[in-house]
Amino acid sequence: MSLRMPQIRFNDSDQLAALCKAGGDALRLNVLRALSSDSFGVLELAQIFAIGQSGISHHLKVLAQAGLVATRREGNTIFYRRTLPQNDSLGGALHAALLEEIDGLALPEEVQARISTVHAQRSAASEDFFARMAGSFQARQDLIAGLPQYRDSVVALLEALNFDAHATALEVGPGDGSFLPELAGRFARVTALDNSLAMLELAKAHCERQTLGNVELKLADALHDDCPPADCVVLNMVLHHLAAPGEALKQLARLVRAGGSLLITELCSHNQGWAREACGDLWLGFEQDDLARWAAAAGLAPGESIYIGLKNGFQIQARAFTRPAADDRLTHR
Ligand SMILES: C[S@@+](CC[C@H](N)C(=O)[O-])C[C@H]1O[C@@H](n2cnc3c(N)ncnc32)[C@H](O)[C@@H]1O
Numbered sequence: 001m002s003l004r005m006p007q008i009r010f011n012d013s014d015q016l017a018a019l020c021k022a023g024g025d026a027l028r029l030n031v032l033r034a035l036s037s038d039s040f041g042v043l044e045l046a047q048i049f050a051i052g053q054s055g056i057s058h059h060l061k062v063l064a065q066a067g068l069v070a071t072r073r074e075g076n077t078i079f080y081r082r083t084l085p086q087n088d089s090l091g092g093a094l095h096a097a098l099l100e101e102i103d104g105l106a107l108p109e110e111v112q113a114r115i116s117t118v119h120a121q122r123s124a125a126s127e128d129f130f131a132r133m134a135g136s137f138q139a140r141q142d143l144i145a146g147l148p149q150y151r152d153s154v155v156a157l158l159e160a161l162n163f164d165a166h167a168t169a170l171e172v173g174p175g176d177g178s179f180l181p182e183l184a185g186r187f188a189r190v191t192a193l194d195n196s197l198a199m200l201e202l203a204k205a206h207c208e209r210q211t212l213g214n215v216e217l218k219l220a221d222a223l224h225d226d227c228p229p230a231d232c233v234v235l236n237m238v239l240h241h242l243a244a245p246g247e248a249l250k251q252l253a254r255l256v257r258a259g260g261s262l263l264i265t266e267l268c269s270h271n272q273g274w275a276r277e278a279c280g281d282l283w284l285g286f287e288q289d290d291l292a293r294w295a296a297a298a299g300l301a302p303g304e305s306i307y308i309g310l311k312n313g314f315q316i317q318a319r320a321f322t323r324p325a326a327d328d329r330l331t332h333r
Contacts, residue, residue: 012090019091022066023098027051028059032068032082033102034115037246037297039072039081048114068095073271084293122243122282127195129280130241134198138176140279144272144314147178147236150265153306153318154236155182160304161261161320163187163231170230170255172222173238177203183234184212191228195221223251231260239266240283246294253298259325262300264291268307268315288317295321
């Protein structure tokens with residue numbers, strides 16, 4: 001008679017063990033902390049944590065095997081981002097608790113300083129692009145999507161929000177100013193700010209041609225300079241030029257008055273790496289969930305969304321997020 005041993009399946013406990021192993025290292029915890037509202041490429045993470053590429057790749061592999069990070073290819077670069085805990089699946093509660101604890105940690109100062117350096121490198125690339133390419137702005141925009149393709153959708157979101165006659169608007173990154181007439185006709189006062197003098201000149205010429213009397217143009221960086229709060233903050237095709245979009249949303253949300261809205265038009269996630277060179281894009285669009293998650297972290301509630309498919313295969317998302325009316329945490333800078 002042969003004795004049959006019961007087969008022991010470790011699959012579930014293996015999965016939990018991978019999660020515990022991934023969390024059992026200070027560097028990996030700091031990587032997860034750094035990814036809380038950002039995503040970084042391998043080389044950027046190697047720079048931020050001052051270790052070699054093979055060292056950081058090993059840690060990222062352990063985190064990926066545990067399901068704590070996911071990858072996304074952007075052109076030639078693979079970006080890492082945190083995954084969301086799935087509370088109803090194995091390890092989900094542990095995953096959520098781990099992230100909650102991690103988010104209470106402060107990153108070492110030198111790590112924070114190197115993250116700022118990476119952001120500054122990304123921003124410099126974007127600013128340089130608009131300074132050099134203002135002359136061919138329209139043609140480059142049209143390579144992917146131009147205002148005619150999303151104007152009506154943004155207008156539909158504006159109309160649905162039904163702002164009162166005294167409401168004010170702030171457009172960040174108006175580009176050549178083509179959307180400003182829509183805002184000028186619907187708001188008492190409009191401020192448009194751009195950090196590129198060359199682009200601001202284009203917007204100024206457009207406002208003059210359209211004799212818009214209630215638009216103020218300002219040369220300013222929306223993330224680093226003082227900006228006036230408004231009832232409606234509009235961001236058309238700007239976020240993918242910002243170094244740290246999740247953090248940027250937090251700052252821009254502060255400019256929205258209680259009861260007001262943040263309107264974001266963006267490309268949906270795509271894999272057309274040439275857009276970096278041709279259009280100065282830092283990010284190849286965004287996952288719909290990422291925008292919603294960043295907005296929620298910024299204290300904004302989801303509103304209407306419109307998705308626009310284009311013949312060239314790109315998809316645009318026009319999204320409205322609202323600051324609750326009772327929200328008095330507004331921090332004007
Ligand atoms: C792709 S263009 C979009 C223009 C326009 N909104 C449209 O939909 O056609 C991005 C604009 O954002 C501006 N921009 C990028 N980063 C900025 C920042 N940090 N602060 C203000 N403007 C910024 C650029 O100079 C440029 O004018």
